Amino acid sequence: MTKPDVIRIAQAIFTVSDLAASREFYVDLLGMNILHEEGNALYLRGVEDREWTLKLEQSRGPEDPVRVRQLGYRVRGEQSLDALIALAAQQNLPWRWEEELDRPRMLRLQDPFGIPLSFYHEVGTHPWMLQEFHRHRGPGLQRVDHVNVMVPDVKATMDWYLNELDFRLSEYTVDEHDAYWAAWIQRRGGVHDLALTNGPGPRLHHWAYWMPDVNSIIRTCDILAGARQPERIERGPGRHGISNAFFLYIRDPDGHRIELYTSDYITVDPDFKPIRWMRDDPRRQTLWGAKTPLSWFEEASVMEAFGGGLQAHEAGALTGIPVHVI
Ligand SMILES: [Fe+2]
Secondary structure, eight states, X not given: OOOOOXXXXXXXXXXXXXXXXHHIIIIIITOOEEEEEETTEEEEEOSSOSSOOEEEEEXXXXXXXXXXXXXXXXXXXXXXXXXXXXXHHHHTOOEEEEEETTEEEEEXXXXXXXXXXEEESOOOOOOOOTTOGGGOOTTOOXXXXXXXXXXXXXXXXXXHHHHHSOOEEEEEEEOTTOOEEEEEEESSSSSOSEEEEESSBSEEEEEEEEOSOHHHHHHXXXXXXXXXXXXXXXXXXXXXXXXXXXXEEEEXXXXXXXXXXXXXOOOOSTTOOOEEEETTOTTTTOSBOSOOOHHHHXXXXXXXXTTSSBOOOBOOSOOSOOTTOO
16 A cells, blocks of 8 residues: 655644633744634744644633644645545544645544544645744744654554654653653654654643744743743753753643754664663753653643544553653
């Protein structure tokens, strides 16, 4: 069977409880750019993004808890969408066609682990703002970088993405029994498009943007402090051992976690060897940086089930503080 050719992680859709509060956070403070606006939704992008990369939708109220509606990948060619439909048929995965702004044919599919995915090839693009420096606001979020999902069985989930979608492994964490606690897997030649980390799931641990430099990450902290919202800073700044990235984790008004990330490395060489970390190695998660708060280990965003409502999430066999997550 022909495999789909996934290019990269490309988009996410979150629901939020107060779109005005989310707009203040993402647009006024972080400086994300509005590509399109409707009464109940904002389509946002970084300065390098040529298409929207984060859509925020107003939830319907207390009976409609905020959630991650989908995580989306761009694929190469219509044949990749055909291959995904064939895979869904073979594995009995639910799928349907949807339409979104600038994406006339978006394939919605739920993976075997309950993660709501979307895939698209055809997309309307827009001039980037990378060199429109006079229009950059806030810290200048540059482009979508990766997504991190908590799952109860990292090894099984990783194997599906490696075998069926041809992802490649960059780094991974195991315990003394060789059980997988986390895996960083990629399609585009960076460290990861998708990180899988052990924990009750599927839930979104974080959605990450590439930053132009370390200073822009520090500036984010200053901006949040100036706005009297330093509590939005959950962890960092610091440097990860895994990925080598300089990082900051912040929480939006609904608790959706955003990572601002820069300076990792490439994995394009055919003889690249995945890097193995032991779970008890303190350098893998934080090469340097302040102690990680418990919230960061435990809290994550729930996901939408394919038929609507919330996806159930459960813990797996490996329990304990998942001190591997980055
Ligand atoms: Fe991350």
